Amino acid sequence: MGWWLKYCSLWTVMTIIVSLVQAEDPYRFFDWRVTYGNIYPLGIPQRGILINGQFPGPEIYSVTNDNLIINVHNDLDEPFLLSWNGVQLRKNSYQDGVYGTTCPIPPGKNYTYAIQVKDQIGSFFYFPSLAFHKAAGAFGGLRVLSRPRIPVPFPEPAGDFTFLIGDWYSHHDHKNLKALLDRGHRLPFPDKVLINGNGVSFSSSLTVHKGKTYRFRISNVGLQHSLNFKIVDHQMKLVEVEGTHTIQSMYSSLDIHVGQSYSVLVTMDQPEKDYSIVVATRFAAKKILVGSTLHYSNSRQSLSSASLSARGPADELDWSIKQARSIRTNLTASGPRPNPQGSYHYGLINISRTLVLESSAGLVKRKQRYAINGVSFVHSDTPLKLADYFNIRGVFKVGSIPDQPRRGGGIRLDTAVMGANHRAFIEIVFQNREKIVQSYHLDGYSFWVVGMDRGTWSHASRREYNLMDAVSRSTTQVYPESWTAVYVALDNVGMWNLRSEFWARQYLGQQLYLRVYSSVHSLRDEYLVPKNALLCGRASNMQRPIITP
Structure with missing residues (x-):
């Protein structure tokens, strides 16, 4: 076999090795066609973005370590991309599906995503990441089930x-909304709230049976607003948050912020009615609200819109902060692997760097802009990951956004990229001086939400951190005039989007991009650019390099 290796490129050999390693894990194939079409969320037609004619799009069912091969045909009149909210694409930011890492799929073309839900379980979703497509649909659920031999900390629902x-x-x-933003305006208040694409109260019903326990996976796929979810007269047992089994506390309702996913168990223990x-x-x-019907199979009593109530706690903010702090990791439960979730003692690792990220809003050239640490992100003409891979100069500059907020100077426009070292262990503090709840997400990672409180963060705030069983997730809220602190182990090389x-x-x-860099270029740390990768911008004429031994 030595003569064969001598004449094969290293690329080919490594591709075969990776294929052999992954061959042990199942493949699931999807063929999706993205089109415009009429949707009826409020009973009247409006133009939406459909996947295989569906709104919302098809749900992805998978199992830990499955390889998902998703062929996406773009039949829209503009470029399109899908991203995978909460899925940790190990060593593979090329498949992240945001413009900083991936060329958009041109109209009339297709692209095949090849992603592996490596060492993951839980409830996630996918969504369209370009322009304002998210306001038109093309989102759907994505669940990753545990392998049969890995115990789950609750009975099968x-x-x-x-x-x-x-x-x-x-x-x-969605094009009108984008045009409003492009002209420098803010968006109007949304019209409705939807449940699975439906905004007409009680037009949909879910049938359940007395005495049975069911699992509800709830994701906020919206554009801006935090939402409260409840099932009247029923308690919800929280069991999982974005891939982490939680301490199984009971809640009468849950605040679910934009981009977040929760999984609860509900036992049908009430009198048999709707x-x-x-x-x-x-x-x-x-207040905007919508209702659906939980229908007991032997119920003789139907609901009407008169029974819909939005009553909540007198102080929503204090109530929500208290609830957020109560969500913690179940240290005795297995995760995607047989070892307990609490075996990684994040509280004992020294922090190598602290980032304080502060949001701001303001006008730049008389147009509305938003920023982090005074930098408002603008896209380059070439995806950052491709520019990094092909060493194309002038596309971005590492360090174009500071680690700490700077006072004064207003907002400047730049392609914000922050450099970070592979295997560093960092602290990120999201400081919110505005009077709104905010929500932040980091692609490619989960982080430990170690603390949150009102006011301004300081080093003394660390005394209140939860260093034992903080929940690990990929999206966290930051309350008005408050801060949230997270710990992140940078074990995933790539270019990763951190965004509102x-x-x-x-x-x-x-938003900004976190460039997690390793000077040792190895397939153990990061895969090569995919053979089918779309090339655009200044990378259009690049040839994928072949390294020979």
């Missing part, structure tokens, strides 16, 4: 349901 909830514009096309499932805006000047989940803020600059 009688049913497993996905609830995609989010605020919605029924009177504005009950409201209520989703309502939280921390908003105007408020889509107008993300679109108008409240």
Whole structure:
């Protein structure tokens, strides 16, 4: 076999090795066609973005370590990309599906994503990441089930349901919303809240059986608003948050912020009648709510809109902060592997760097912009990851955004890229001096939410950190005039998007890219650019390098 290795490129050999290693894990194939079409979230037609004619899109069912091969045909009249919210693409930011890492799929073309849900379990979702497509649909649920031999810390439920909830514009096309932002305006208040693409109260029903326990996976796929989810007269047992089994506390309702996913168990232990499932805006000047029906199989009593109520706690903020702090990791439960979730003692690792990221809003050339540490992100003409791979100069500069907020100077425009070393262990503090709840997400990672409180973060705030069983997740809220601190182990080489989940803020600059770099170029740390990768911008004419021994 030595003569064969001598004449093969290293690339070919490594590709075969990786294929052989991955061959042990199952493959699941999907063929999706993305089109415009009429949707009826409020009973009247409006233009939406469909996947295989569906709104919301098809749900992905998978098992830990599955390889997902998703061929996406773009039949829209503009470029399109899908991203995978909460899925940790190990060593493979090329498949992340955001413009900083991936060339958009041109109209009339297709691209095949090849992703592995490596060492993951839990409830996630996918969504369209370009322009304002998210306001038109093309989102769907993504669940990763545990392998049969790995114990799950609760009995098998009688049913497993996905609830995609989010605020919605029924009177504005997604292109009109984008045009508003491009002209420097803010978005109007949304018109409705949807449950699985439906905004008409009690037009949908979920049938359950007395005495049975069911699992509800709830994701906020909306554009801006925090939402509260409850099932009237029923308690919800929280069991999983974005891939982490949690301490199984009981809640009468849950605040779910933009980009977040929760998984609860609900036992049907009430008298046999119909009950409201209520989703309502939280921390908003105007209440919007929608209801669905939980129908006991022997129920003789139906619901009407009169039974829909948005009553909540007198102090929403204190109530929500207390609830957020109560969500913790179940240290005795197995994760995607047989070892306990608590075997990684994050609280005993020394922090190598602290980032303090502060949001701001303001006008730049008389147009609305949003920023982190005074820098409002603007896209380059070439995806950053491709520019990094092909060593194309002038596309971005590492360190174009500071580690700490700078006072004064207003907002400047730049392609914000922050450098970080592979295997560093860092602290990120999200400081919010604004009077709104915010939500942040980091692609490619989960982080430990170690602390949150009102006011301004300081080094003394660390005394209140949870260094034992903080929940590990990929999206966290930051309350008004408050801070949230997270710990991150940078074990995933690549170019990773850190963004506001408020889509107008993300679109108008409240994001950056974290370049996690290793000087040792090895397939153990990062895969090569995919053979089918679309090349665009200054990378259009690049040839994928072949390294010979």
